[in-house]
């Protein structure tokens with residue numbers, strides 16, 4: 001297709017239509033009806049909707065084919081629509097939420113999950129997924145922690161790359177990295193609130209994962225809702241034009257978030273929608289999602305000579321290029337196929353991938369000789385709690401349905417063919433539920449069973465967009481349930497469902513075994529059964545610090561050092577609680593134990609431009625085979641700017657049989673030692689560094705090994 005020729009035939013209105021995205025529900029209400037509902041909300045006319053260049057959130061392949069056909073009949077240039085959707089952790093087969101995937105520290109699994117979602121959405125007629133979301137998080141009050149892979153830039157970069165590879169490797173789907181930039185640092189953990197941070201923090205911690213996705217070839221980028229240092233991202237010329245396009249060389253589509261151009265008015269950044277349009281186009285934002293600022297104002301801005309048609313042409317070309325790359329001009333329905341959608345979605349192979357991912361991402365947080373339960377010895381098992389009989393899909397569940405998934409209760413029943421598995425709800429799901437009237441019944445059941453599983457935590461509807469929480473504790477009713485049941489049966493394990501780090505301080509001592517299942521998706525129940533009964537071992541680690549109290553937030557491991565780190569008068573401490581967080585980043589137990597030897601370095605000095613190796617011997621000294629994550633942390637001891645306490649600079653997920661040992665080798669290069677320096681560029685500074693290697697995130701200062709970075713030879 002000669003795109004330049006096509007562009008030259010298009011009127012300005014037709015070009016602007018390519019830059020406008022409408023919600024699928026605008027197209028399903030019927031073109032002849034009066035303007036009501038979604039179009040009215042965003043002031044789009046029926047004609048705007050009919051001519052738009054892309055849509056979001058279609059129901060299925062058949063509906064997509066119908067709409068594409070109607071669109072092509074009307075469109076004078078026969079330019080097919082791009083269908084986009086939030087395929088965040090699965091299309092119909094839902095795998096664990098991204099935060100859980102972060103805990104897996106397993107990029108192969110993550111890539112496999114995204115490839116599976118990509119396959120399902122392809123036959124479902126979707127061309128673009130609004131994923132990966134790579135916003136770094138340090139505040140678990142924010143509901144969207146569930147969509148990220150956690151608090152660490154190194155891990156987030158790896159996960160971002162794996163997700164882009166998984167979604168895009170078939171060449172049939174485009175991924176869209178979001179939300180650019182630093183949306184995860186919204187003040188007070190409140191969604192849509194402002195982000196304020198130094199450029200240094202932005203560059204060192206928050207930006208790397210977007211950049212990693214771009215370097216991996218992501219086809220699209222979504223700007224964020226938030227204000228960043230005073231400027232909303234949709235109209236942030238420094239962020240989008242200067243940094244993203246000019247500095248990073250990104251020349252693909254930039255799409256706004258939902259209605260975000262227009263919301264620049266509410267943010268007090270623009271007085272009129274015309275100004276919104278001007279600032280957005282000057283920032284080189286391309287597609288406007290669900291608002292009409294471009295459509296309704298660009299013609300006038302061009303007439304006034306303050307926006308040029310070349311600016312519009314550049315944006316339109318980016319959209320046309322993607323349409324061509326995906327093959328839409330040749331095959332407007334592409335791979336949309338209702339029959340294949342029926343066959344492929346939720347097939348055994350995909351369920352198997354989802355189950356393995358859930359097994360690989362669950363974290364064992366505590367185990368005082370309770371787990372694994374003995375599958376052959378238990379005769380009566382109680383499965384209790386508000387989420388025991390629920391399929392915890394996770395928010396952003398796309399076309400996933402609870403009715404198509406496996407609850408913990410069903411999974412355990414399926415595994416234990418010869419035991420009686422009994423259920424009691426224990427209490428209701430509510431975030432502040434205090435009615436304990438169901439606890440007695442649960443207690444009576446627990447008394448008569450030889451193993452008890454309590455499924456507690458937060459409902460998946462309590463995390464996700466706009467789901468901020470001021471308090472992160474379990475509900476009073478859940479706490480009573482856990483305490484009371486634990487008193488009558490010590491052989492009790494708690495399975496915790498959550499889309500963020502929770503505050504468990506006031507209940508942890510009442511729990512003998514604690515499994516963090518996150519929001520595990522369609523096959524969660526089977527994974528939980530396999531883990532609790534030792535069919536598989538735990539190997540995941542926390543991608544996010546669990547604070548002792550909301551007062552410790554932001555709680556993250558790679559913070560700066562304090563001049564007075566001690567707890568005590570004039571120390572950097574809280575007078576009313578220990579300083580240590582409840583569970584650190586990188587923490588997680590296993591049914592076996594691993595020993596990690598002291599790190600050995602190939603050299604205690606390293607010249608710039610060269611690399612050294614650090615190796616450890618890791619041995620499975622327990623009785624069961626299992627995986628663990630060997631983690632390398634490095635600290636820049638002294639620099640022209642204070643550097644964090646320690647930073648993850650490498651990790652390896654390894655599997656060892658009982659008694660088996662493996663040499664794990666990391667390569668340290670100059671690249672890993674770089675930071676946004678006093679000279680405003682990424683560079684490594686000569687001098688002393690300390691490193692640690694462990695498999696549980698716990699670092700003892702005295703175990704550190706030092707090396708020196710020297711100038712180039």
Ligand code: NOJ
Pocket residue numbers: 056086130178257258465
């Ligand atoms: C708003 C969300 O912030 C974004 O992540 C999502 O992709 C869009 N809505 C489209 O649903």
